[in-house]
Amino acid sequence: MTVSASAADNVAIACRNLRKTFVLRNTRSMKESVVWLLTGRKGDLSRKFDAIKDISLDVVQGETVALLGLNGSGKSTLLKLISGVLQPDGGTVRTRGRVAGLIEVGAGFHHDLSGRDNVYLNGAILGMTEKQIDTMFDSIVEFSEIGEFIDTEVKFYSSGMYLKLAFSIAVHTDPEVFLIDEILAVGDEPFQRKCIKKIKELAAAGKTLFVVSHDLDLVSTVCERGVLLEHGKVIMDSDVHCVVKELRARSEGD
């Protein structure tokens, strides 16, 4: 599958006819499956539903895209397909350069390790090399405002400190494409402002941003382009302000 010639050089994310079907299995034991096979496959062991139906989307390098939609419209699934966590059932996704997800920050944290160990572990999980973490370490700690607590086990951290450290690591991973899923609700107000400022800096530095958020005011300041999803389909793709207006109109109409 080739990408259309006009977009081939600078496209960062290319989705073609993406489809993702989830199979909801009702059993998790071999016995039930074997019985089902032996009894002539009566009834359904599973239900299927399409989370993503035929999405084609190009994101050019340096673009800032907001992915909008109500709950269950397929936003997070699309993000997971782009990050490689999920594999599509149809179509292709391709990305250029390193893609890092700021998806549920802190997923790689271990409670019994110190903040310092967690910086290294989480940094490596997000794809940083040892050298990169060494050089970034002070900057990560400074941004997180953790200070002297960096050598304390993270289980003693307040939830705010925990998120701040996790966010700080994530923004220091320096990938070409950032996938951001609902993480802007981090910490207190001053830290939130700092995060938003950092994200804007990333955008200004030419990073590709792909943001999922329900905070419509926020995404319209951070992003330029808006993509509206509904039931796994793109129903609108244009300037972020127009898309936000459309989403608001639809929500009120319901």
Next chain:
Amino acid sequence: MKSSSNELSTPGSGRGLLDVYSNRFLLKLLVRKEIKVRYRGSVLGLLWSYVKPLMQFMIYFVALGIFLNLQKATPNYAIYLFSGIVLVNFFTESLGNSTRSIVENRDLIRKIYLPRELFPVSTIWVSAAHFMPQVVILVGAALLVGWEPSAYQLLAVVAAFIIVAILGTGLGLLFGAINVYFRDSENIVDMILMVVTWASPVLYTWTMARDALGSWFFLYQANPMTVAVEIFHWAFWYPTLGSEQIGMVELPSDLIALWLPVALLVSLGVLFFGQLVFRRLAVHFAQEL
């Protein structure tokens, strides 16, 4: 990573175990994490890794060697037993933990793409780290009774260890992947682990199995664990025997020339198969967990 930034690539398509090698820094951190976490908040810390096997050895020596007087039929029975047991311990811990490793790391696997082979492989390294103190105790005990191995025997020990590590990785990948879909996998593995201790000459001598199995003995001998345990006996126990005891024991024929390569091939076959199944199943880990 920078070199690939000019091409479009498909996210989430890994190269299997090769990716583990390119992520060895992360592998190192995962292994270190497990080892740190194991002894958190304990005063003796890593010393426990030595105390426990030492205790185990003493029990064998006193209860089995002296009370049951098994050292009459098998001289230095405690050394014989312990050299097999440490290897079985390594295998048991490797396979048991790697089977659970994918399910236990589900929070990470569901959210971030990593080469998933990292998790089973890291548990093998952790098991190896727990295996080393046991070898130290074994060597200490063997030296006390006059162990003088040849360089050839020490090399064979390394080979046996590698065979078991490969076998554990292969089976760990296989059952770890299946465990995502069918949690029965853990129970099957528990059963395998129960059988392993008895399917190789750990508690008895290999001649007993040969005499009972007759022409089917080659199947028993094709088990890589059997070969690895026999190599450990040959390297750790055999050189501790006095000249009058040597005559009492019989070593398996062609152990190094024939059975060691066979065991290596069987283990590599298992590893290949495990990796194959793992790659096929890994595609849907994130949505099945």
